[in-house]
Amino acid sequence: MPQLQQPGSWNVVGGGQVLDLETAVKDGILGGGGAGALVGSTEEKLDMKKMIEELAGTSDVPSVFICPISLDPMLDPVTLCTGQTYERSNIQKWLSMGHRTCPTTMQELWDDDVTPNRTLHHLIRAWLSQCYLRMKKRSEDVGGQVAELLDSLRRxxxxxxxxxxxxxxxxxxxxxxxxxxxxxxxxxxxxxxxxxxxxxxxxxxxxxxxxxxxxxxxxxxxxxxxxxxxxxxxxxxxxxxxxxxxxxxxxxxxxxxxxxxxxRSEILSSLSLLAGLLRIVKDKRHPAGISIGLNILKTICSHGQQVRGLMVRVGAVGQLAELLPHFSHECLEVALQILDELSSLPEGSRALKDCAQAIPNLVKILMRVSETCTQRALSMLWAVCKLAPDECAPAAIDAGLAAKLLLVIQSGCSPSLKQRSAELLKLCSLNYTATLFISKCKLSRTIQ
Structure with missing residues (x-):
């Protein structure tokens, strides 16, 4: 919405109707003599609606140019019998709704005819033309500065x-x-x-x-x-x-x-690039860098198994797994997608198993962010528990996996997610008797 500016030196009478164009120019509302030349020539060639759109937010619009109903500059100002001026389409809509009062003063209308306010229309057009041409001139000046600087850079x-x-x-x-x-x-x-x-x-x-x-x-x-x-x-x-x-x-x-x-493939396989991106992702002080770094890593991941293998070798799996609790929800989704793709490789799932914080961090994510995050976390937990059940299943149970899996099974998640949860729960319970499993997982209250 345009900012309003009430010009103190502009004499306005008749409820906002400007009576004297020469006075307005002389008092500086239109910038003096320069506007006079615009009134009869350039301004007629410019479309008022286009000028208003391009000037939006760049100039303070005098309040007498603003329609009291829409608070937008008027293109076709008309005046009621009360002396108040409005944009034609706005006041016609007001009258068509059955109102028989002036919207500003609430006076009863003794005549619902509207009179075109040609003087105000002329002033608005001249003011818009002057501001528009001034803006264009500034743009041309910027172009000249750019040309000079580019020429300077050449030398x-x-x-x-x-x-x-x-x-x-x-x-x-x-x-x-x-x-x-x-x-x-x-x-x-x-x-x-x-x-x-x-x-x-x-x-x-x-x-x-x-x-x-x-x-x-x-x-x-x-x-x-x-x-x-x-x-x-x-x-x-x-x-x-x-x-x-x-x-x-x-x-x-x-x-x-x-x-x-x-x-280029050599860009994707650059160890220096991967190392630099991981450094940005690990810098918790700059969230913008984390988001950009993760999205680039996700793009690199999509370029084939060879590149993903290289990411595993530079330590991306362990570093991202350790950072999971510190990511925002948006970044967490991206990080889990990267980890899920990397852990689909045999060396990726081994790297995930070898990261001490991977299983506890993945268990914490279950049912915490979104179904997509839960699905990816379950996929990775299944991969490591399948890879080394004797080592990873107890670690997952100690981290509270069983209770989380029961929550997934009882929730409104998709059938495939519930099925994967049941399979993982069964895999983790293979080394225990039923009583010992319930006791170890502290599930008595949950089952009851």
């Missing part, structure tokens, strides 16, 4: 280059026009920025380049260019050794690149 080195990148980053971060100017194929902005990444790129330059690239619309050609070995290696190096903000920005950049169709 500058050292500190001047870093300064130009910082200024460009500010423009790109705050102005849509700046992002469009950089992405424009005519000025070669994205290829120029991409060319600054390579084996000899300093972190000072690389971090600024990446912070700009993640705000730009990258087409398939730009993504392919950035996935060249020297460039992606530079980004992965900063993912491991940069500041926290740089690491998160590099992760965002990698996520953008992986959204393309053709992801």
């Amino acid at each position: 500058a080195k050292g500190k001047p280059r870093i300064h130009a990148l910082k200024e460009l980053g500010k423009l790109v971060g705050f102005h849509t026009a700046a992002r469009k100017a950089v992405a424009d194929a005519g000025n070669g902005g994205i290829p120029l920025l991409s060319s600054l990444l390579g084996p000899f790129t300093t972190h000072a330059v690389g971090s600024e380049v990446v912070s700009i690239l993640i705000n730009l619309p990258l087409d398939s050609e730009a993504k392919e260019n950035l996935m060249q070995p020297a460039k992606i290696s530079s980004i992965i190096d900063m993912l491991n050794d940069g500041t926290v903000d740089t690491k998160i920005n590099c992760a965002r950049c990698i996520q953008l690149l992986m959204s393309g169709r053709n992801v």
Whole structure:
């Protein structure tokens, strides 16, 4: 909704009807002489509705331009016999509902005819035109600044280059026009920025380049260019050794690149990339980084068994299993999906068995978050208990698995989930007599 601003020096009479255009211009409501030129020429060519949409939130609309019913700027102001002015469609709807009063003053209407307020319509159009053209001029100025900075980047080195990148980053971060100017194929902005990444790129330059690239619309050609070995290696190096903000920005950049169709296999199988992502996921101080890191790992998991095997070998299973209690619900779902896929491999289920916290953490998740999480946790618990029943089943029982399984069986979960719970409960009870099992699991009260 537009912000309201009551101009103190504008004389308004007749319940909001502006009577004198020249007075309004002179008092500064329309910005002085500049508006006069707009009234008879440019403003007639501009669509008022389009101007209002594009100016939304960028200008304070004078309160006399606002319809008291909808609180939106008026396109077709009309005046009632009480002197109050409204948007035509709004007051007609009010009258069609059987009301015979003025919505603002609640005076009874002795005449329900409406009179077009051409003076106010003219003022609104002139004001909108002036604001719209001023906004367009500012956008053009931003485009000029972008062009100057890109030209500077072509020539500058050292500190001047870093300064130009910082200024460009500010423009790109705050102005849509700046992002469009950089992405424009005519000025070669994205290829120029991409060319600054390579084996000899300093972190000072690389971090600024990446912070700009993640705000730009990258087409398939730009993504392919950035996935060249020297460039992606530079980004992965900063993912491991940069500041926290740089690491998160590099992760965002990698996520953008992986959204393309053709992801190079050497990128997916990069030990340095996997190590960097796991470091971000383990940093509890920065939730945004955790979410991005997990989603990239999930994408990598989907690229085949060979890549999943590599993730197991770098220790992803144990690290993610230990972190499960610290994840938000959204991140937990992603982490469990990754672990479930990794534990489907023989080496993955062995890594899960060897993690001391895996079974207790998986048991805690049952019936705590969602049915999907419960299903994935049960799948992994079944895998490790099947792999080493003598070792894992007692550990699961000690962690309270039996009571949780009974809750699943008695809940409204899907039949397949209940079936898997019953099978797991049976598997865990094989080494015990019925009495000893009930006693060990402390299930007497639950059964009763």
